[in-house]
Amino acid sequence: DIQMTQSPSTLSASVGDRVTITCRASQSINDWLAWYQQKPGKAPNLLIYKASTLESGVPPRFSGSGSGTEFTLTISSLQPDDFATYYCQHYNSYPGTFGQGTKVEIK
Amino acid sequence: EVQLVQSGAEVKKPGESLKISCKGSGYSFSNYWIGWVRQTPGRGLEWMGIIYPGDSDTRYSPSFQGQVTISADSSISSAYLQWSSLKASDTAMYYCARRLGSSGYIEHWGQGTPVIVSS
Numbered sequence: 001d002i003q004m005t006q007s008p009s010t011l012s013a014s015v016g017d018r019v020t021i022t023c024r025a026s027q028s029i030n031d032w033l034a035w036y037q038q039k040p041g042k043a044p045n046l047l048i049y050k051a052s053t054l055e056s057g058v059p060p061r062f063s064g065s066g067s068g069t070e071f072t073l074t075i076s077s078l079q080p081d082d083f084a085t086y087y088c089q090h091y092n093s094y095p096g097t098f099g100q101g102t103k104v105e106i107k
Numbered sequence: 108e109v110q111l112v113q114s115g116a117e118v119k120k121p122g123e124s125l126k127i128s129c130k131g132s133g134y135s136f137s138n139y140w141i142g143w144v145r146q147t148p149g150r151g152l153e154w155m156g157i158i159y160p161g162d163s164d165t166r167y168s169p170s171f172q173g174q175v176t177i178s179a180d181s182s183i184s185s186a187y188l189q190w191s192s193l194k195a196s197d198t199a200m201y202y203c204a205r206r207l208g209s210s211g212y213i214e215h216w217g218q219g220t221p222v223i224v225s226s
Binding site: 034045050087096098101 | 151152153154156157166168169202207209210211212213214216217218219
């Protein structure tokens with residue numbers, strides 16, 4: 001199975017900060033990577049697919065990059081609504097494993 | 108609007124059976140893969156398995172093969188996840204999820220069904 005490792009596990013930031021989350025795959029997944037946002041008590045929500053394609057309706061302050069084994073999710077200017085946990089997931093092959101999550105909390 | 112609406116919270120005892128459901132609306136239910144994701148504090152998000160309601164083609168993740176059964180009824184646009192004998196370790200939040208293809212990203216999620224298994 002392909003393992004997905006996110007860093008950091010927790011990130012403390014302020015409104016307006018630029019935030020970057022990294023996701024590493026144990027082997028190449030090309031660009032078959034998605035990012036999800038999950039708020040407490042809610043289901044995850046798709047932000048980005050194919051490493052860098054923004055899902056419809058997602059604010060443009062979110063962006064994704066990378067290919068192969070290293071990927072990043074960037075929030076250009078953190079907003080109050082963005083404090084949440086973020087997960088990457090590869091879908092290079094079935095079943096597609098998730099990273100362990102990165103919690104973005106208020107500094 | 109695509110919606111996946113799951114059945115309510117369950118509290119069960121070890122050894123009991125359980126079947127939870129997920130009803131799709133706003134799209135052609137038979138033509139999209141739908142599956143189940145388990146979330147626990149210790150293991151995070153885990154993909155359990157997936158079914159194509161159109162022909163009932165079902166695939167399980169290795170960790171869940173033989174532990175659960177996934178089914179679907181296209182006539183009522185519903186998918187199911189069932190256990191024959193629950194364990195305490197099945198305590199988790201379970202999400203149904205519509206996936207783009209059998210191994211694509213997850214486009215839509217249900218609201219989640221919490222399952223507590225305790226004696």
